[in-house]
Amino acid sequence: MSSISSSVIEAWLRRLAQVFTQHKDELTDLDAKIGDADHGVNMARGFTAIPPKLDALVDKSVGSLFRTSAMTLISQVGGASGPLYGTFFLQAARPANGKSELTLKELCQCFDSGLTGVVNLGKAALGDKTMVDALTPALAALHPKNGDSLEAALARAATAAHEAAEATIPLIARKGRASYLGERSIGHKDPGAASSALLILALAETVTPPA
Amino acid sequence: MSSISSSVIEAWLRRLAQVFTQHKDELTDLDAKIGDADHGVNMARGFTAIPPKLDALVDKSVGSLFRTSAMTLISQVGGASGPLYGTFFLQAARPANGKSELTLKELCQCFDSGLTGVVNLGKAALGDKTMVDALTPALAALHPKNGDSLEAALARAATAAHEAAEATIPLIARKGRASYLGERSIGHKDPGAASSALLILALAETVTPPA
Amino acid sequence: MKKLINNSENVVTEALKGMEAAYPDLIKVQYDPNFIMRADAPVKDKVALISGGGSGHEPMHGGFVGKGMLDAACPGAVFTSPTPDQMHAATKAVAGEKGALHIVKNYTGDVMNFELAAEMVRAEGIPVESVVIDDDVAVQDSTWTAGRRGVGATVLAEKLCGAAAEDGRPLAAVRDLCKRVNAQARSMGMALTSCTVPHVGKPTFDLPDDEMEVGVGIHGEPGRKRAKVVSADEIVELLMEPILNDLPFKSDDEVLLFVNGLGGTPLIELFIVYRKAAEIAKRAGLKVTRNLVGPYITSLEMAGTSITLLKLDEELTTLWDAPVLTPALRKGI
């Protein structure tokens, strides 16, 4: 596969409703350790609200799918993750306006623009123990290497995101609720990094269903 | 011994401070089951306040000892037991006015008068699962039988009081806080009956120190 | 036991010192015998209202001392009724020629201690009347028992009689009003957890994680029955049903709905309870024209709620709306 169609993107966005319902408790437990025990609930509330919105959607271009998801997350989630993931999709929508499919290069443009939005809003730097720590290496890994397939790139990104999320465990949180803990945030995985890893993995698995 | 001196009465009243300190938790636990978990604390607070008052006392006639104890209990205990035990000693004081010793017959008069006071104030009938259930048979047993000794009569009264207190276990409470429980008060010993038994036992042991 | 206390012996005295420090404009605190009185007491040409009871029910009674409510409150040890000398001293301190009304919750100890106090006070020529509050429908009323317990209606009676006394009404009128309030009010409570009496150090009763005590008393006295915990709505039905059945509330009656917190239950839950209670009252054809929601008569840190329904009329409504200025209840001033 050399490009990804808007219907695959839609399948991904719909898949996220199940993914975050399944991982609700796991993410909430992570948040209970260094936050306020609601990240899983927030993600589930936000992403389960997306499919009904997509049903009603007429313009199913990638840009429109992303923008609708963004507005849904912003109005449904609250907390820190709502505006952040909302902004991610809002900014990701721009390069995808009117597009019915994206090349790997275009997909990278979208996500990079989304990540930039997250960083501008949240002011988190790499290593602050946030979702940015998972998204940054994931998107780096997504960029085409000597013309390999979109499937391969996505698999690489998913692995990178997963490893990066695990790598937040030894870090001291410098942003968000966990930062109040200072030293005591060490030893726990960042919930937002974990949810970002799930987000990327879900796309890889939408494109290449797990055996 | 054919009569009891005011100094023995004083020794008894002082002894009660230790008795109710020792049995504080036991009485409170009983009260926790069918009341509000304070009977032991109430009795300890009241009776430990008596010795200092006796120290300051000039007229150490039995009547004066009883009246001082009564006023102390009334002003220190509160709850149901304060007025009740207070009244017991207040009424017991009357027949003992100015007396420096009491015959067994006179002692019975004092306690009978005290019990009458308790019944008039509390309106409890025999079998209502109150201190009255312990005091009534105890005072009946205290009355001289074919001229036996005061020691023997007190020992008899102590046993009667103890057995009567145990006998409150199967009863339904009809007075005091325990009455709110109705059927559910069955199976628990009445705290006030237990404290009354301790009160009588302490007198017997003051007169005849346990081997 | 986890509590913000120093030691169980001093809980009451230290709490009194805290109130004294917090409300110097409203109250004065006297120590042994302990009582809280209006800063401006004795108030001329006014019946004096005195109440009291064991501590552990805060803000009742001390938090209700002030203009338009109580003239004095006598706090006993935790869950133990106060002693006669407290009520004696308090009544003498606040009562004038118009005399004093003792508002007494129906517990054997409270009744007997207030009785002894009233005798002492009368002996000194001060006219005293006593009204015993017994609104708890969880307890079967019967001459064979100590009768019903006094709970939520006490708070309402203190507010309403306080307004009547402020009004300059004579002792007999205030006494009769208090009796009427008691006669027109019914309450019932439930607990999700026990409370722990400081000097006992362990919970008064053990309640499994999935059970509740229905009809619990404000001293942690066991209630009508143990039951599995059910939803808030079902719990409110359990409380409202005996209340509505006990008092002949008629359709279109105006009522005051008082949803009380027992100490450990947060406001967010009390609003969920209020929502359902108001719905049930409406279903029964009642008009809820006044209400009170919050922890006003508590049982230490017990989690749970009690509901009180008072049948109103024009007079009671006017008295309820009258100004009041106390540490715990304030309006119009």
Place this chain on the structure above:
Amino acid sequence: MKKLINNSENVVTEALKGMEAAYPDLIKVQYDPNFIMRADAPVKDKVALISGGGSGHEPMHGGFVGKGMLDAACPGAVFTSPTPDQMHAATKAVAGEKGALHIVKNYTGDVMNFELAAEMVRAEGIPVESVVIDDDVAVQDSTWTAGRRGVGATVLAEKLCGAAAEDGRPLAAVRDLCKRVNAQARSMGMALTSCTVPHVGKPTFDLPDDEMEVGVGIHGEPGRKRAKVVSADEIVELLMEPILNDLPFKSDDEVLLFVNGLGGTPLIELFIVYRKAAEIAKRAGLKVTRNLVGPYITSLEMAGTSITLLKLDEELTTLWDAPVLTPALRKGI
């Protein structure tokens, strides 16, 4: 988990329905997006005050909506900041020409959601200012972190700015006042027990029977340290010390002392805490001329307390004494 709720999904909506039923004269409640507004909003020629945050801190913020305090409050899910569309709708509903002030507690989520809302509102031509409250000294302030949390000072800022707005002051003045209140206030809290978020169903943190969390956040965020439970007096020293050190309180400064309950701690304990806190303030040469004692900013059923000290001046004292009529705070009306 034992709570008076029906199911965790409906906690916030049902509590809102309860408030709506309880205070029809004071507030109006709007549903999705959820917000509580003054019954008489929009109020002419007055800056509109809007606050909000996660639910579970009742009475804050909804209980502070009314004359002399907030014009609207936006309740999020339990412990989750509200969404921009709530603040957007609330601001449009209550703001007039004088514009609106958003009072925001310093949590990443609250700040970002209010920020997005403010942009939406400004885009529609309504002047909006935002002030972020960050008074919690338990958290080290630093540009490298999310900074201090907003806690007790929020309640005081809402009262004081509410009075200033009622006064007719312009937006910039009310905003600057809010900043000044925040700059002159410091808080710290501690927990004896955890709270349980309804949809989580188990305690947010496990605290052994003999330990406490010092510097806990109002969402059950762990604090500065775990420590063995000590006496109330020692606990108050632990809380007052960093508060007094952080703010250059000077001898003879007049202060407002706010002793707050976290939800599960009864009033009797708060008075014991107040007693010691006032003593320490005095020892430090401060004059406690105003105070507030009770559960005003809670953390569900968490047992514990927080202390807030606000440096007063003539202006702030006058604003504090100004009339206020809300479900949770009332004086002079």
